[in-house]
Amino acid sequence: MREIAVVAFAQTRHSAVDEGLGEAELILPVLDEVRERSGLRKFGFTCSGSCDYLAGAPFSFVSALDALGAWPPISESHVEMDAAWALYEAWVRLQHGDVDSALIYGFGKSSQGDLREIMTLQLDPYYLSPLGLDQVSYAALQASASGADRAELDEVVRRSRAAGRDNPYALDLPDPSGDGYEVEPLRPYDVAPITDGAAAVVLAAGDLAREVCERPAWITGIAHRIDPHYLGMRDLARSASAAEAARAAGVGKGSLDVAELHVQFSHEERILRRALEIPDSTVVNPSGGPLAANPVMATGLIRIGEAAARIMDGAANRTLGHATSGPCLQHNLVTVMEA
Amino acid sequence: MPSEELIADHVLEFPGGYTRTTGPVIGRFLTELRDGRIVGVRTAGGRTLVPPLEYDPDTGEAVTGEFAEVGPAGTVESWAWVSEPRKGHPLERPFAWALIRLDGADTALVHAVDAGDARAMRPGLRVRPRWRAERTGHITDIESFVPEVTRIVSPVRAEYRVKPGKSLARFLEGVERGIFLGCRCGSCGKVYVPYRLSCPECGVAITEEVELPDTGTITTFAINNLPDPRAPQVPFVSAYILLDGSDIPMIALVGDIPAHEVRQGMRVRAVWVPEEERTASMSNIRWFAPTGEPDAEL
Numbered sequence: 108m109r110e111i112a113v114v115a116f117a118q119t120r121h122s123a124v125d126e127g128l129g130e131a132e133l134i135l136p137v138l139d140e141v142r143e144r145s146g147l148r149k150f151g152f153t154c155s156g157s158c159d160y161l162a163g164a165p166f167s168f169v170s171a172l173d174a175l176g177a178w179p180p181i182s183e184s185h186v187e188m189d190a191a192w193a194l195y196e197a198w199v200r201l202q203h204g205d206v207d208s209a210l211i212y213g214f215g216k217s218s219q220g221d222l223r224e225i226m227t228l229q230l231d232p233y234y235l236s237p238l239g240l241d242q243v244s245y246a247a248l249q250a251s252a253s254g255a256d257r258a259e260l261d262e263v264v265r266r267s268r269a270a271g272r273d274n275p276y277a278l279d280l281p282d283p284s285g286d287g288y289e290v291e292p293l294r295p296y297d298v299a300p301i302t303d304g305a306a307a308v309v310l311a312a313g314d315l316a317r318e319v320c321e322r323p324a325w326i327t328g329i330a331h332r333i334d335p336h337y338l339g340m341r342d343l344a345r346s347a348s349a350a351e352a353a354r355a356a357g358v359g360k361g362s363l364d365v366a367e368l369h370v371q372f373s374h375e376e377r378i379l380r381r382a383l384e385i386p387d388s389t390v391v392n393p394s395g396g397p398l399a400a401n402p403v404m405a406t407g408l409i410r411i412g413e414a415a416a417r418i419m420d421g422a423a424n425r426t427l428g429h430a431t432s433g434p435c436l437q438h439n440l441v442t443v444m445e446a
Numbered sequence: 447m448p449s450e451e452l453i454a455d456h457v458l459e460f461p462g463g464y465t466r467t468t469g470p471v472i473g474r475f476l477t478e479l480r481d482g483r484i485v486g487v488r489t490a491g492g493r494t495l496v497p498p499l500e501y502d503p504d505t506g507e508a509v510t511g512e513f514a515e516v517g518p519a520g521t522v523e524s525w526a527w528v529s530e531p532r533k534g535h536p537l538e539r540p541f542a543w544a545l546i547r548l549d550g551a552d553t554a555l556v557h558a559v560d561a562g563d564a565r566a567m568r569p570g571l572r573v574r575p576r577w578r579a580e581r582t583g584h585i586t587d588i589e590s591f592v593p594e595v596t597r598i599v600s601p602v603r604a605e606y607r608v609k610p611g612k613s614l615a616r617f618l619e620g621v622e623r624g625i626f627l628g629c630r631c632g633s634c635g636k637v638y639v640p641y642r643l644s645c646p647e648c649g650v651a652i653t654e655e656v657e658l659p660d661t662g663t664i665t666t667f668a669i670n671n672l673p674d675p676r677a678p679q680v681p682f683v684s685a686y687i688l689l690d691g692s693d694i695p696m697i698a699l700v701g702d703i704p705a706h707e708v709r710q711g712m713r714v715r716a717v718w719v720p721e722e723e724r725t726a727s728m729s730n731i732r733w734f735a736p737t738g739e740p741d742a743e744l
Binding site: 127160163164223224227232233234235237238239240241244245247248250251252288290291292293335337338339340341343 | 495496528
């Protein structure tokens with residue numbers, strides 16, 4: 108395997124409301140930031156992650172290319188997924204050996220529509236989508252199946268929001284309170300907030316990585332696995348695919364200083380901690396995680412970026428970034444990075 | 447920056463909806479559904495998948511062509527309660543989403559359960575489909591699942607005309623005047639209230655009538671959390687009150703005090719309804735309220 112590292116990461120100051128920026132306008136500052144940090148203007152490969160349904164416009168990601176400078180033509184790709192999977196594609200592309208750098212970005216403006224119902228559209232069209240099963244409803248089914256403990260959920264939210272208040276890029280959310288249900292057993296604060304935002308990462312291989320970054324976050328393991336889509340065909344209390352991805356990425360092969368987990372609903376943290384076998388000594392979601400800022404389609408990439416940033420700034424030696432996709436933690440990507 | 451933000455409403459819609467082919471497996475399921483039956487498909491490993499898929503999610507192998515009727519009854523494995531249904535939801539009233547293991551199936555079906563109240567939901571709940579009258583071969587041909595019948599409600603009502611008996615009639619005459627009438631047993635000397643015509647201890651007739659004050663001491667009490675038409679609010683306190691000068695306590699409500707502050711030995715006085723509203727009824731006494739005196743020794 109070729110040595111590949113995260114050498115730059117940037118994210119927007121995420122917003123709970125539509126600040127009136129177009130998608131290219133949202134992305135440009137973070138692209139500028141990673142170009143400046145890496146000192147690179149041209150990349151061997153560029154890959155983005157976004158969802159056209161967030162904007163309600165087919166091929167809306169194409170207009171976002173305006174922020175790239177894509178002429179003369181560049182080698183470019185897109186995933187209709189969280190940009191963490193764009194990073195995976197870029198990592199595979201760099202393994203080919205003919206290019207040494209890749210730019211990855213993701214963006215999303217959930218404020219423009221109704222995310223709960225937009226997420227219904229990702230479900231299978233025969234059995235689930237026609238029921239109108241929305242995102243919070245299926246998450247609540249998983250929370251119920253996993254036997255989530257209320258005090259434990261409250262603590263996950265309290266800790267995440269407190270960390271988010273210390274993170275200039277995350278939202279400023281109060282300690283959880285109130286006893287109403289969104290969909291029982293989930294309370295409104297168990298659900299990640301509606302957020303607009305974007306993020307960008309630069310990957311570089313071997314010597315280029317050492318050249319452009321003082322302390323690259325070397326990707327020593329990266330893998331993704333998927334569970335059956337239909338909720339009744341798997342044990343919702345566990346995430347077999349996250350466990351498999353963690354084994355394949357070698358999570359247990361060393362100590363872990365920090366884990367950034369793609370927890371969009373508070374009950375998911377416990378399921379992921381168990382599946383990824385994260386030791387109690389590991390700091391989980393020091394950024395606040397998605398419960399403090401959830402710019403959909405960038406959220407997973409931000410987990411990798413935050414975990415890499417802890418290595419690049421010298422705070423950690425070995426970290427994990429996790430991203431998820433699909434209903435109820437169906438698809439999981441695990442990235443292990445080391446100094 | 448413009449002074450007023452420009453905002454446009456935008457709708458993404460595929461007029462008439464997408465047309466999707468079902469393939470043989472899902473198509474069979476939906477066809478059976480239209481006929482009011484639920485079928486699963488057998489995998490090579492012998493499991494029955496409901497709803498049927500073309501490939502076994504465990505192995506990735508194509509499923510067999512064998513279909514088996516399952517249910518229609520099933521068991522709820524887990525559930526989530528929707529108290530405010532959304533526009534796209536299958537029911538307009540509060541309902542549960544549930545994973546339902548239909549009898550004979552090895553996997554769970556996701557559907558709605560119309561249970562009325564979240565308290566009716568539990569893992570293990572037995573449910574059956576409620577079919578739509580007009581079925582088209584769609585997962586919503588099952589409008590929702592409903593709990594199996596496990597109980598019925600039997601109305602009970604009989605009407606009577608009752609008289610209070612001589613002693614109670616005499617006691618209520620006193621109550622109408624704002625007085626508690628008791629009696630003293632000529633044999634054992636005990637003072638009873640309400641007024642009665644015989645001593646339950648000695649078995650002799652009682653003739654001596656005694657007027658008792660409307661003050662007394664709480665000997666024991668209970669906090670009631672179920673509503674009662676005779677009580678002002680929930681929770682309410684019913685207490686045994688030993689009227690001063692009597693030997694046997696009588697039951698009455700205690701009011702004008704938070705339930706958790708009521709205690710044994712507390713001194714209380716009857717709170718009467720205004721004189722012009724009084725009748726020969728115990729409703730003349732609203733309740734007993736604390737007098738503020740020091741507690742009595744019991």
